[in-house]
Amino acid sequence: MSNASTRKRGIPNPLAWIGAATLGFFAEIGRLATFSAQVKAAAFSPRWYFGQIWKQFVQIGFYSLPVVGMSAIFIGAALALNIYQGSGRFGAEQFVPNIVVLGITRELGASITALMLAGRVSAGIAAEIGAMRVTEQIDALESLSASRYRYLYAPRFLAALVAVPMLVLVADIIGVMGGWLVSVYGLGFDSTVYLRNTLDFMTRNDVLTGIIKAFVFGGIIALMGCYQGDKSKAGATGVGRAATLSMVGAAVLVLAANYVMSTIFVEVGL
Amino acid sequence: MTPPILSLQNVEKRFGKNHVLRGVTLDVAPGESLVVIGGSGSGKSVMLKNALGLMTPDSGNILFNGEDVTQARGKARARMRERVGMLFQSGALFDSLTVWENVAFRLVNSGTLSRAKAKEQAVETLRKVRLGPDVADLYPAEISGGMQKRVSLARSIISKPDLIFFDEPTTGLDPITADAINDLIIEQVRGLGAATVTITHDMASARKIADEVAMLFEGRIIWRGKASEVDNSGNAYVDQFVHGRADGPIQPAL
Numbered sequence: 001m002s003n004a005s006t007r008k009r010g011i012p013n014p015l016a017w018i019g020a021a022t023l024g025f026f027a028e029i030g031r032l033a034t035f036s037a038q039v040k041a042a043a044f045s046p047r048w049y050f051g052q053i054w055k056q057f058v059q060i061g062f063y064s065l066p067v068v069g070m071s072a073i074f075i076g077a078a079l080a081l082n083i084y085q086g087s088g089r090f091g092a093e094q095f096v097p098n099i100v101v102l103g104i105t106r107e108l109g110a111s112i113t114a115l116m117l118a119g120r121v122s123a124g125i126a127a128e129i130g131a132m133r134v135t136e137q138i139d140a141l142e143s144l145s146a147s148r149y150r151y152l153y154a155p156r157f158l159a160a161l162v163a164v165p166m167l168v169l170v171a172d173i174i175g176v177m178g179g180w181l182v183s184v185y186g187l188g189f190d191s192t193v194y195l196r197n198t199l200d201f202m203t204r205n206d207v208l209t210g211i212i213k214a215f216v217f218g219g220i221i222a223l224m225g226c227y228q229g230d231k232s233k234a235g236a237t238g239v240g241r242a243a244t245l246s247m248v249g250a251a252v253l254v255l256a257a258n259y260v261m262s263t264i265f266v267e268v269g270l
Numbered sequence: 271m272t273p274p275i276l277s278l279q280n281v282e283k284r285f286g287k288n289h290v291l292r293g294v295t296l297d298v299a300p301g302e303s304l305v306v307i308g309g310s311g312s313g314k315s316v317m318l319k320n321a322l323g324l325m326t327p328d329s330g331n332i333l334f335n336g337e338d339v340t341q342a343r344g345k346a347r348a349r350m351r352e353r354v355g356m357l358f359q360s361g362a363l364f365d366s367l368t369v370w371e372n373v374a375f376r377l378v379n380s381g382t383l384s385r386a387k388a389k390e391q392a393v394e395t396l397r398k399v400r401l402g403p404d405v406a407d408l409y410p411a412e413i414s415g416g417m418q419k420r421v422s423l424a425r426s427i428i429s430k431p432d433l434i435f436f437d438e439p440t441t442g443l444d445p446i447t448a449d450a451i452n453d454l455i456i457e458q459v460r461g462l463g464a465a466t467v468t469i470t471h472d473m474a475s476a477r478k479i480a481d482e483v484a485m486l487f488e489g490r491i492i493w494r495g496k497a498s499e500v501d502n503s504g505n506a507y508v509d510q511f512v513h514g515r516a517d518g519p520i521q522p523a524l
């Protein structure tokens with residue numbers, strides 16, 4: 001609303017704009033936190049709509065497999081090439097498998113998957129919920145004594161909490177495979193040696209940290225989609241805006257959470 | 271005199287600068303059919319949404335069966351909504367569910383009936399709105415606008431509520447179906463003892479179904495009387511509205 005009025009008056013005063021944006025930002029964080037608390041309360045207390053949870057699990061988990069797999073294989077392949085090129089400068093080419101598996105499991109598997117899902121899942125949820133909001137389906141749901149938190153948001157949240165770690169596990173495997181493919185068929189590595197090095201070097205904690213991240217990313221992706229959809233404004237532009245905002249919001253929050261968690265993992269020595 | 275089943279007391283609602291409801295006071299008696307008329311954009315739908323708690327009034331009170339539900343949440347809100355049905359102006363069918371799943375949503379959700387039994391009841395209720403069993407398994411996107419409206423109507427009455435809001439139930443229907451819907455609304459009131467609040471622009475429908483008529487204008491109820499009195503209300507606004515004249519005290523907002 002304030003946006004619309006500043007836009008009408010032409011170029012906004014930058015100081016006023018920064019002030020308003022900062023206040024708006026904190027107000028938004030507050031609303032998002034309240035909303036998240038309500039979704040979590042609904043998700044971790046009865047009643048559960050198991051049919052809806054399963055439907056969302058299939059939607060989020062199964063149908064994301066192609067996107068996640070494709071992204072992972074290309075990232076793994078590119079990573080191997082770059083590491084080979086870089087480590088060649090000090091004759092350390094034999095470390096390619098080690099660094100590829102480290103990079104994929106601790107970092108790229110989870111963050112690339114989450115970024116792809118910010119587009120596919122978060123924006124999808126926001127558009128769907130937003131359309132339900134503007135066609136009064138959410139009002140109708142509440143008028144029929146069903147809670148939107150329990151019937152719509154909690155199932156998406158729970159499904160994402162389970163599906164995203166599973167997807168990241170898949171991305172880890174396919175990502176490492178991408179690196180292996182390039183190394184063996186493009187860079188002349190011996191297949192057996194490459195795989196042996198990968199498995200010997202990798203630790204349980206490398207995989208575990210990625211999975212913990214994935215769990216958090218799953219929550220962010222679902223919550224962001226539901227939140228933006230829930231407050232979507234009327235009309236096709238309103239729904240489109242909700243989808244865009246949720247995707248951008250989820251992506252930024254995923255990257256910020258990724259950094260914070262990486263810091264914590266390093267601190268505690270995981 | 272029996273206490274009202276629904277009572278709006280001085281309800282105000284504004285959206286930014288748009289002061290839509292400016293003190294609506296309205297009682298609905300149990301078993302009464304009240305029709306609310308008023309110009310497009312005068313706040314009729316907003317009034318119903320406030321009554322149902324889908325919007326919270328800025329001030330004023332809403333009483334359901336004598337209990338103040340203005341700010342009700344959780345169990346208190348659920349208790350009220352169990353007893354109230356609503357037909358939304360837009361239909362508001364769930365597009366991810368089939369027609370019968372829409373109609374039976376409340377029955378399935380409350381867990382009182384098996385899906386098979388609920389479907390039977392849904393098909394039976396669809397018949398009352400003149401829809402055959404063949405539409406039961408279609409999705410809302412596969413049926414016409416008027417059919418969607420009737421499915422939504424079936425959804426609002428299936429659980430036999432004590433109070434039903436109908437937001438323009440006959441808009442977009444052919445005259446024959448519209449009259450069948452009128453009869454259906456009358457049956458809810460006379461046959462099942464429900465109280466109904468119907469919003470309509472269709473004066474033929476209003477005359478047929480209403481016990482009383484109320485008119486909303488500039489955010490207040492400016493007139494209320496027996497259905498038989500609407501034609502000689504002695505109120506210039508009601509007169510202009512009922513006879514659909516462009517000139518009179520009600521001027522289009524420009």
Ligand SMILES: Nc1ncnc2c1ncn2[C@@H]1O[C@H](COP(=O)(O)OP(=O)(O)OP(=O)(O)O)[C@@H](O)[C@H]1O
Pocket residue numbers: 285288290308309310311312313314315316317359
């Ligand atoms: N969610 C909302 N946000 C902002 N303004 C709203 C909202 N809902 C309704 N309004 C405004 O409230 C006013 C009344 O709307 P309402 O839908 O109640 O009209 P109505 O009397 O039902 O009209 P109609 O006969 O055309 O259905 C309109 O000016 C509308 O713009």
Ligand SMILES: [Mg+2]
Pocket residue numbers: 314315316359437
């Ligand atoms: Mg309306």
